[in-house]
Amino acid sequence: MNNRQKVLTAGLTGLAPAVWGSTYLVTTELLPPDRPLLATTMRALPGGLVLLALGRTLPVGVWWWRALVLGVLNIGAFNFLLFVAAYRLPGGIAAMIMSAQPMFVVILAALFLSERIRAVHALACVMGAGGVVLLVFKGTAALDAVGVLAAVGGALCMASGITLTKRWGRPEGVGLLTFTGWQLTAGGLVLLPFWLALEDMPDGLTGSNVIGFAYLITLGAVLSYIVWFRGIERLPAVAVSFLALGSPIVATLLGYVVKDQGLSALQIVGVVVIFLAIVLGQLRPTRPKPEKPAPAPPPATAAHVPDRPSLEQERSG
DSSP states (O other): OHHHHHHHHHHHHHHHHHHHOOOHHHHHSSTTTHHHHHHHHHHHHHHHHHHHHHHOOOOOHHHHHHHHEEEEEEEIHHHHHHHHHHHHHTTHHHHHHHHHHHHHHHHHHHHHOOOOOHHHHHHHHHHHHHHHHHHOOOOOOOOOOHHHHHHHHHHHHHHHHHHHHHOOOTTTTOOOHHHHHHHHHHHHHHHHHEEEEEEEEOOOOOHHHHHHHHHHHHHIIIIIIHHHHHHHHHOHHHHHHHTTTTTHHHHHHHHHHSSOOOOOHHHHHHHHHHHHHHHHTOOOOOOOOOOOOOOOOOOOOOOOOOOOHHHHHHOOO
């Protein structure tokens, strides 16, 4: 890809975390209260089943367990742990811990994808985490051990999902919609028993609930994950991981616009720092142009030696 295509691909891929940043607002304003497992199951499973029906292709061979692993890491376990952390950690601490996700990808990509750990990416990791702290931190708060472990686990799930999706790629002959459907279905099926065991059905669904679920299924899952997995195919794993930092930016800006929440100067600085970290995360080393080989020297020729006079010529002389 040329530079223009890379920028367009990164911008399109970044739309997925932007949509995910709106999930909190949609959940709190439109969905039934206190049912995170219902929200995450409905977000993944219906859309996955629709994509499976459209693609009419099931995994074959090793892709049965690979699709399950990717579905759990990218969708099922990640969303479950994210909600656990959000409910148990006040003050945006969950988002602060989750901002370590690019650092995990940098390490995993070096181990499994042979991507070198570069100083600019280390700097971007620090800037991204610092920007999220400025954006969401609202004072000291007691740390819940389960919430902290859930946040760390969620960051590891996302980092591992990005890395393995990049490493395994997509099976030949399988379209992106079908590939996304495999993972959404697997993630939703993993969440289904937890929802049935730990939560009950709401008494009834309002019009707002229907709109909220429709948003989560279409934009929040099907379209956003198609764009996300396309970006993982075309961009380095590290570059994709930094795009995920756009999610807390959108969540904060939506709170300011829709819920009339204040936006302090430190939060504005945090937005700028996160944006710079995302840009730094897209940088890749430029390959030096190979030097033209020096022209080969002309073949050596024997120095001209004057003919030596014969013995008879010397005598006659």
